[in-house]
Amino acid sequence: MVEAAKTLIKFNIGLLIVLKDGQPVGVVTERDFVERVVAREADPKKLTASEIMSSPLITIDPDEDIIRASELMQKNHIRRLPVVKDGIICGVITARDIAQHCGDYIDKATREVMRWAWGAIP
Numbered sequence: 001m002v003e004a005a006k007t008l009i010k011f012n013i014g015l016l017i018v019l020k021d022g023q024p025v026g027v028v029t030e031r032d033f034v035e036r037v038v039a040r041e042a043d044p045k046k047l048t049a050s051e052i053m054s055s056p057l058i059t060i061d062p063d064e065d066i067i068r069a070s071e072l073m074q075k076n077h078i079r080r081l082p083v084v085k086d087g088i089i090c091g092v093i094t095a096r097d098i099a100q101h102c103g104d105y106i107d108k109a110t111r112e113v114m115r116w117a118w119g120a121i122p
Contacts, residue, residue, distance in 0.1 A: 001037060001044035001052065004028055015080045015092060018053045023087050026053035029080065059084040060093070066105050069093050 004016055008030065018026040028049050036052040037044050059082045060069050073081050073095060083090040 001028075001033075001047040001049065004049055005033060005044065008033075014094075015082075016049065017057075017082055017089055017092075018049045018055075020050075024057050024059070024082060024084060024089055026050065026055035026057050027080070027082065028053045054078075057082065057084075061085060062090050066093075066098055066101065070098050070102075073098075 007016060008014065014030050016028045017024050018028060026049075032052050032054055033044075036042070037047065058072060058076050058078060060072055062083050062085050069081055073079065079095040081093045083093055
């Protein structure tokens, strides 16, 4: 677990995806370290990622929209959501991503509704 913590710090990230046989099975977050290592006064040198990871892994398909991602994150009380297609990790969407781009998404949706309401879209 020490190497995992160093990786989080080195790359300034808050989540590591845990793989088993090449397939994503869980995540280790900063919170997992705090709750399952530090707060329990566990020795990180004696732990593996699978022992502290959050599982089952909650993911979203890259073809889903931002609203569905937000709903999944809210329902599952998570701030980071891996994007997975056919077992392949495409990326991670974060609560910060949603907050930064939500306005653009709402503006686009509003324009489409207004065009439809005014007959611009058949």
